[in-house]
Amino acid sequence: MSVDVLTFGLNHVSAPVAVRERVSFPMDVLKPALDGLRSAFGSSVKEAAILSTCNRTEIYCAAEPQVQEHLPSWLADFNSLEANSLQPHLYQYRRNEAVRHTFRVASGLDSMVLGEPQILGQMKDAVRAAEQAGALGTMLHQLFQRTFSVAKEVRSQTAIGTQSVSMAAAAVKLAERVLGDLSQANVLFIGAGEMIELCATHFAAVQPKSMTVANRTLERAEVLATRFVAKTMKLSDIPDKLADYDVIVSCTASTLPILGLGMVERVTRARRHKPMVMVDLAVPRDIETEVGRLADVYLYSVDDLGRMVQSGTDARRAAVVQAEAIIDTRVQHFMHWLQTRAVVPAIIDFQQAADQVRENELDRARRMLARGDAPELVIEQLAHGLTQKYMHGPLAALNRTENDERKQLLNLLPRLLPRVDRRR
Structure with missing residues (x-):
């Protein structure tokens, strides 16, 4: 049976963060998930990769076509969910549409922040994880190599990445909207990954009173803190020191909330109801949603920031048409490679018969x-x-066929005959 390129999943457009966090795959779960996927479908799934970020969870497959209808059930089962709960939020693409979607994602055209560059690095991490799990083969390897090339071409030949309004910049604007001048604000960053580093860069630019990085391992926190002349603390110290901070930005890989309602309620009383801004960029979320109901806490999720940054993308939308044209051309090239690859076995058989x-x-x-x-x-x-x-x-073959089929063969026959060089 033929093998198709399939793409399947959900993103910030199709699903709210409350749904996305339920199907998020931490990096240490990717290999078991890929093993489970291939085990569930056997030889029907030849290759696979999983991309999981705060804005999307997507599965890329080289698989037999009938696999497509069963992928939603597998995703729900793996995450212990009812299949019907995910169905309204899922999208599926096949063949050239799957390739186009992959190219658009890597190029930042499908991102919450149009043109943002982080998604390319996240996709490369996903591919690396799939390679380490032994889940990649010729088809997906070729797809992703071309994907990275397309993303580079789009970024270098269009203005898609200029005047970027990032999530990190939006976090600063939201804090200023609530607290005003941040020069007297104490800022706490929970986590030490790429998103926290971006946020720390933007907050440092407005020169708050102090910045602190809290992380599970102090070594990573200290590496980041050194860049911004910030303090460090362990996650276990947060309950005792949280009341000292006016702005909290959290983005960790924790599967459970780090800041709960009870803890934050105690903190607001200790602060005498002085307002706090909390920005939760994690999926699954680091801060319990109930915290947002407290009168003195301004809690923003990744979706809240996404809505804010949409207004800043007009200057880049003109580049989208040009980017889409590049992608359409590269999709055609990949599909041509795929079609050529599909006839290779027939060519080999024909060559072997001729040799015999x-x-x-x-x-x-x-x-x-x-x-x-x-x-x-x-x-x-x-x-x-x-x-x-x-x-x-x-x-x-001509003797066995009649009517239209014979006409088709007669039309093809001149193209199959060898050319004779009459000059020799």
């Missing part, structure tokens, strides 16, 4: 020479034998 005919006729010619037949006669018999053998298949 040649060997048989050569053996016959050698026997004739060994018994003393004239070389001219042997050469003539060899040429005649090869000609008859090569002509037999097309002529037999």
Whole structure:
């Protein structure tokens, strides 16, 4: 059965963060998930990769077409969810549409922040994880290599990445909207990954009173803190020190909330109800949603920031048309490669059959020479034998067919015959 490129999943457009966090795959779960996917579908799934970020969870497959209808159930089962709960939020693409979607994602055209560059690095991490899990083969390897090339081409030849309004910049604006001047604000960053680093860069630019990085391991926190002359603390120290901070930005890989309602309620009382801004960029979320109901806490999720940054993308939308044109061309190139690859087995079989005919006729010619037949006669018999053998298949097919099928063969026949150089 034929193998197709399939893409399946959900993103910030199709599903709210409350749904996305339920199907998020932390990096240490990717290999078990890929193993489970291939085990569930057996040889029907030849290759696979999983991309999981705060804005999307997507599965890329080289698989037999019937796999597509069963992927939603697998995703729900793996995450212990009812299949019906995910169905309204899922999208599926096949063949050229799957390739186009992959190219658009890597190029930042499908991002919450149009043109944002982080998604390309996240996709490369996903591909690396799939390679380490032994889940990549020729088809997806080729797809992703071309994907990275397309993303680079889009970024270098269009203005899609200029005037970027990032999530990190939006976090600063939201904090200023609530607290005003941040020069007297104490800022706490929970986590030490790429998103926290971006946020720390933007907050440092407005020169808050102090910045602190809290992380599970102090070593990573200290590496980041050194860049911004910030303090560090362990996650376990947060309950005792949270009241000292006016702005909290959290983005960790924790599967459970780090800041709960009870803890934050105690903190607001200790602060005498002085307002706090909390920005939760994690999926699954680091801060319990109930915290947002507290009168003195301004809690923003990744979706809240996404809505804010949409207004800043107008200057880049003109580049989208140009980017889409580049992607359309590259999709055609990949599909041509895919189609060419599909006929390779037939070409090999044809070549092997031709080689066998040649060997048989050569053996016959050698026997004739060994018994003393004239070389001219042997050469003539060899040429005649090869000609008859090569002509037999097309002529037999013509004799067996009628009407439209015969017309089609007659139209193809001149293209299949060898060209004769009459100058020789």
